[in-house]
Amino acid sequence: MAENNSSSLMEKVISLSKQRGFVFQSSEIYGGLKSAYDYGPLGVELKRNIMNEWWRSMVHEREDVVGIDASIIMHSKVWHASGHLAGFSDPLVDCLISKERFRADKAPRPQPKDELPIECADKGQAKIYLEAIQKRFNIELKRNGKTLYGMKVIDENTMGFFPDDSGKPAETFPYKGYVSPTFGSPFLSDERQFNLMFRSQIGPIDVMGDITAYVEQNKELDGKELRTGIEEIVKKSAVYLRPETAQAMFVQFLNCQQSMSMKVPFGIAQMGKSFRNEVTVEHFIFRSCEFEQMEMEFFVEPGSQKEWLDYWRDRRMEWWQKLANDPSKFRYRAHEKDELAHYADACYDIEYEYPWGFDELEGVASRTDYDLKKHAEHSGAKLSYFDQQKQDPETGKNGWRYTPYVIEPAAGVTRGLLVYLLDAYHEETVPNADGADSSRVVMKLHPRLSPIKVAVLPLVKKEGLPDIAREMVSGFFKAGINARYDEQHSIGKRYRRHDEAGTPYCLTIDGQTKEDGTVTIRDRDTMKQERISKDEALQIIQKRLIES
């Protein structure tokens, strides 16, 4: 088998995705929309199959997990309680010279009397920046190689340009208290809020009307005051697209627990779309603003979270590996303390070795009781659990009321789809009809993930063979198996086409079928064929799908 060059594997998978109908660029005929993707005829099947497998293993096959499907738009108080509305808007600043954008709270903070050298990447850049500063601020900094100097912090709010050693500034500027991390530039824009959640307005009356009226009535206000006023108006009817599906499980914790009489430990699972205004989008469908998640919140007794964290990490790892050709490409990595989100006391990332290196596929986090407590606090609901069988560890009395701890396996569907496309892609050298080498591309998707399970192919388009094939196809449909009739082109070409689509089995109807009622079944991976009875074909394929 020819080894794939990993740098071009991504390109090949993207190209095949488009050609075979797995993934298309969104709005392509209008020039495409930044990092939004559509799932094509095969992609939608693959995505659903991944999600169905997840649902089956996480919900159907478990007595201790129930599912929900919550709305994408939730009460905006949910996001206040979860901390998303605060945490989502980080103040960002642009360097006016280099155009670098960075987070103000993470920037270096030179103190009064400190020099403010601007370290450029090279001499050429230094010259360009020198000119830009001269043009914009009308001061001529000194240049030494790739460093520009002459700026100094005077006090907390002021910096100055010191052209000589006299100690007197030729010009002073307001100082923001920090400089840009890469160049050390103190020439910065104001801090701006970048909302990472998608905001919209609910209600039929456009909020622009209220804003216009407000602005007209408050013409004397300055920019900052106006902004605050407008924010108030907008926020009144603002709704947000969920940035994760998890919050719905916390908010519906009591309803699920009570309606289904669930006893801790138990979980609530959900699959669906989430939305984030990512700062950067990258790697095809790996990170995009609209994405799909498969999340489960597993509620456990306080103190047992470590044990359950390990349990779910292992279960999830097994699941990913079971459906892949190469389990060695998966690993898990414990988060460092400084990497942990504010709500977590431990976290594992399940990572996959993508063409650009190991990167996240699923996070298994121990979220403590943070979320339930926050929602209890903000909503006034009693989001706790009463266990009659247990003793309260503090009072020693029978019956224990506590806020459950939460273990959260949160997987990206879209990332999973990318992983399985990458894992499935194989190029092989196989003999052609004359025995010479020819190459074939085959998507070795797990049969249960394959968009099409079985292709039924009449060897020729005549002698009644198409009728037999179509009859078999409808038999598969009745059994709930996605089959496909295909009569275009030579038989060899049809096999190769279904190799690329990842179809695991091809049934071929030939002249002998009419004589003895047998067909050939061809295996995608081995390319081996056997003759089986036409009437047993459905059973045989059903059996292989279950056992695979």
Next chain:
RNA sequence: GCGAAAGUAGCUCAGCUGGUAGAGCAUAACGUUGCCAACGUUAGGGUCGUCGGUUCAAAUCCGAUCUUUCGCUCCA
């Protein structure tokens, strides 16, 4: 957001210094063949990402913009 590269037929690409677009594969039809990318004949398909500028003339030069890829930054 910054830097670099790219965008020409469904796909992969060619098109040299400006002169009104080509190949292979793919697609469709007919014929022949009949088990691993067959052959023959024929056909369809591009306002060269978009907008603007220079020019007698722009796929080609210039500017802007959108999109993609890679690197940086970011990823609560």
